[in-house]
Amino acid sequence: xxxxxxxxxxxxxxxxxxxxxxxxxxxxxxxxxxxxxxxxxxxxxxxxxxxxxxxxxxxxxxxxxxxxxxxxxxxxxxxxxxxxxxxxxxxxxxxxxxxxxxxxxxxxxxxxxxxxxxxxxxxxx
Numbered sequence: 292x293x294x295x296x297x298x299x300x301x302x303x304x305x306x307x308x309x310x311x312x313x314x315x316x317x318x319x320x321x322x323x324x325x326x327x328x329x330x331x332x333x334x335x336x337x338x339x340x341x342x343x344x345x346x347x348x349x350x351x352x353x354x355x356x357x358x359x360x361x362x363x364x365x366x367x368x369x370x371x372x373x374x375x376x377x378x379x380x381x382x383x384x385x386x387x388x389x390x391x392x393x394x395x396x397x398x399x400x401x402x403x404x405x406x407x408x409x410x411x412x413x414x415x416x
Contacts, residue, residue: 297407
C-alpha cells in the first residue's frame, strides 16, 4: 500500500472504531438487561466499561503517547474477547459472539494500520 493510502485507511478505520466503541458503551435499558440478567454481571460494571471505553477511544485518536495507545488496544482486545466468551458460555447463542468479534476485527485492522503507519514514519525520518 502507498503511504497516503495507509494513513487515510488508518484514520477512517480508527475513527469509526473509536466512535462505535464510545457509542456502544452508553448504557441502555437493553444493555443493562443483557449485562445483569443474561450474563449475570453486576450493574456497576456498565459504569466501569463506560469510562474505560470512552477513555480508550480518546487514547486511540491521539498520536503522542504510544505506550498508552498499546494498552488501549490491549484493553479493547480483552474487552471484546471477554464479551464473546461470556456470551457463548452463558447463552450458548452464536449471535452473542458475532458483534464483539466484528469489533475485534475492526480493532485489529486499526492496530495493523497504525503499526504500518509507524513503520512508514520511521523510514521517512
